[in-house]
Amino acid sequence: xxxxxxxxxxxxIQNFLIKGLLFSVQLTVVATLGGIAFGTILALMRxxxxxWLTIPAxxxxxxxxxxxxxxxxxxxxxLIPTLIGRPIGAxxxxxxxxxxxxxxxxxxxxxxxIGSIPKGQAAAGQALGMSYAQNMRLIVLPQAFRxxxxxxMTQIIILFQDTSLVYAIGAYDLLKGFEIxxxxxxxxxxxxxxxxxxxxxxxxxxxxxxxxLQKKVAIIR
Amino acid sequence: xxxxxxxxxxxxxGSFQVLTNCSTNIKxxxxxxxxxxxxxxxxxxxxxxxxxxxxxxxxxxxxxxxVGDPHTNLPQLRAQVGMVFQNFELFPHLSVTENLTIAQxxxxxxxxxxxxALGMKYLERVGLINQxxxxxGQLSGGQQQRVAIARALSMNPKVMLFDExxxxxxxxxxxxxxxxxxxxxxxxxxxxxxxxxxGFAKKVGHRVIFMDQGKIVEDCSKDEFFLxxxxxxxxxxxFLAKIITQ
Numbered sequence: 001x002x003x004x005x006x007x008x009x010x011x012x013i014q015n016f017l018i019k020g021l022l023f024s025v026q027l028t029v030v031a032t033l034g035g036i037a038f039g040t041i042l043a044l045m046r047x048x049x050x051x052w053l054t055i056p057a058x059x060x061x062x063x064x065x066x067x068x069x070x071x072x073x074x075x076x077x078x079l080i081p082t083l084i085g086r087p088i089g090a091x092x093x094x095x096x097x098x099x100x101x102x103x104x105x106x107x108x109x110x111x112x113x114i115g116s117i118p119k120g121q122a123a124a125g126q127a128l129g130m131s132y133a134q135n136m137r138l139i140v141l142p143q144a145f146r147x148x149x150x151x152x153m154t155q156i157i158i159l160f161q162d163t164s165l166v167y168a169i170g171a172y173d174l175l176k177g178f179e180i181x182x183x184x185x186x187x188x189x190x191x192x193x194x195x196x197x198x199x200x201x202x203x204x205x206x207x208x209x210x211x212x213l214q215k216k217v218a219i220i221r
Numbered sequence: 222x223x224x225x226x227x228x229x230x231x232x233x234x235g236s237f238q239v240l241t242n243c244s245t246n247i248k249x250x251x252x253x254x255x256x257x258x259x260x261x262x263x264x265x266x267x268x269x270x271x272x273x274x275x276x277x278x279x280x281x282x283x284x285x286x287x288v289g290d291p292h293t294n295l296p297q298l299r300a301q302v303g304m305v306f307q308n309f310e311l312f313p314h315l316s317v318t319e320n321l322t323i324a325q326x327x328x329x330x331x332x333x334x335x336x337x338a339l340g341m342k343y344l345e346r347v348g349l350i351n352q353x354x355x356x357x358g359q360l361s362g363g364q365q366q367r368v369a370i371a372r373a374l375s376m377n378p379k380v381m382l383f384d385e386x387x388x389x390x391x392x393x394x395x396x397x398x399x400x401x402x403x404x405x406x407x408x409x410x411x412x413x414x415x416x417x418x419x420g421f422a423k424k425v426g427h428r429v430i431f432m433d434q435g436k437i438v439e440d441c442s443k444d445e446f447f448l449x450x451x452x453x454x455x456x457x458x459x460f461l462a463k464i465i466t467q
Binding site: 118120121123124125126127128129130131134138139142143146 | 296297298299300301302303304308311313314323324328372373376
């Protein structure tokens with residue numbers, strides 16, 4: 001077997017990959033921000049002592065975490081149009097699915113992060129007259145998020161890799177770009193090989209960036 | 222008139238009773254020392270005063286406002302009660318200045334400049350103005366506790382609660398914190414101090430409350446407590462004998 005890498009060119013990048021890369025990155029960013037926001041709400045619900053908040057949040061998280069992502073992607077793609085009565089595109093479906101799915105994972109990370117902050121910190125905020133919301137926003141969550149940065153980044157790297165699963169609903173992401181390019185040039189093996197390299201480079205540099213970032217935001221204790 | 226009224230307060234953790242019918246009144250300007258063996262409910266009692274610990278029966282009023290009443294705006298009430306914790310509990314992600322101003326700005330609605338001015342005044346008073354830009358983790362325990370006192374004072378509280386403020390400190394740092402507290406007592410601040418520092422109690426305390434097994438066993442003037450131990454309850458005598466021999 002011999003590899004023919006001659007089709008690796010600017011043309012390949014321009015015609016097949018840029019579009020896919022942009023979508024993968026966008027999906028990662030949107031799912032991260034949306035997932036953290038929704039996940040934080042879920043975490044606060046789970047940490048409250050009101051059953052009408054904890055039970056739905058726990059059910060949601062446990063269900064999401066027990067279903068393979070590719071099934072959730074397909075399920076949302078089929079379910080949402082039935083619910084709202086009109087079809088939605090693969091892209092929009094992917095955004096909603098990933099936010100909904102990642103929120104379950106971010107919820108557990110945030111919950112652990114909040115748990116890592118000594119109880120006395122919240123007591124000190126309370127004693128100064130802060131409301132629950134102020135205490136969370138100004139005292140507990142800023143510290144918790146700093147503690148969570150490494151695990152957040154790990155989750156984001158996994159998320160970026162998982163975005164490739166949108167192939168199931170035909171969205172055009174980075175991997176799809178490589179797949180189509182491989183077919184067009186008749187060189188699927190070389191194309192997937194390059195895909196692996198590109199995914200590796202992106203994920204590896206992300207994890208390097210984490211380490212640098214971690215030092216910058218660390219709290220002196 | 223009493224600034225703080227505590228009437229028949231009882232509290233249970235499950236079936237275990239931590240406080241049993243605790244009652245006392247605290248007047249403006251009074252310095253009350255709360256002491257007793259560990260596990261006697263001292264810290265729990267002091268935390269019920271600003272509602273950090275709930276209680277199941279009895280009543281606590283601060284300046285007439287009931288702490289246990291579900292209609293009471295607890296955050297608003299707590300803003301008027303300064304509290305100093307055993308483990309300082311400064312906010313490690315904020316600078317000393319931000320620690321002093323955040324609640325003034327967010328809770329009292331003061332401007333940044335007013336809050337900073339008052340914060341700096343109290344930081345000066347505890348002798349740490351040159352540390353204003355540092356983070357809590359860069360300060361010694363004693364310094365952190367002095368900042369914590371300044372933070373509580375910056376809210377202009379009606380009363381200051383101290384929950385074993387020197388227990389977590391290295392011995393050589395206890396003095397600097399107690400000096401600040403002595404100064405505060407001399408300035409006329411109403412103070413309730415859970416502490417084992419009997420030297421401090423003798424120096425500035427007006428009244429001593431001795432607790433054991435969740436009950437207030439003794440509640441008398443400082444002189445009565447220290448000068449006439451023979452008139453005290455047996456458990457308090459035992460406690461006094463121990464600290465005197467130490």
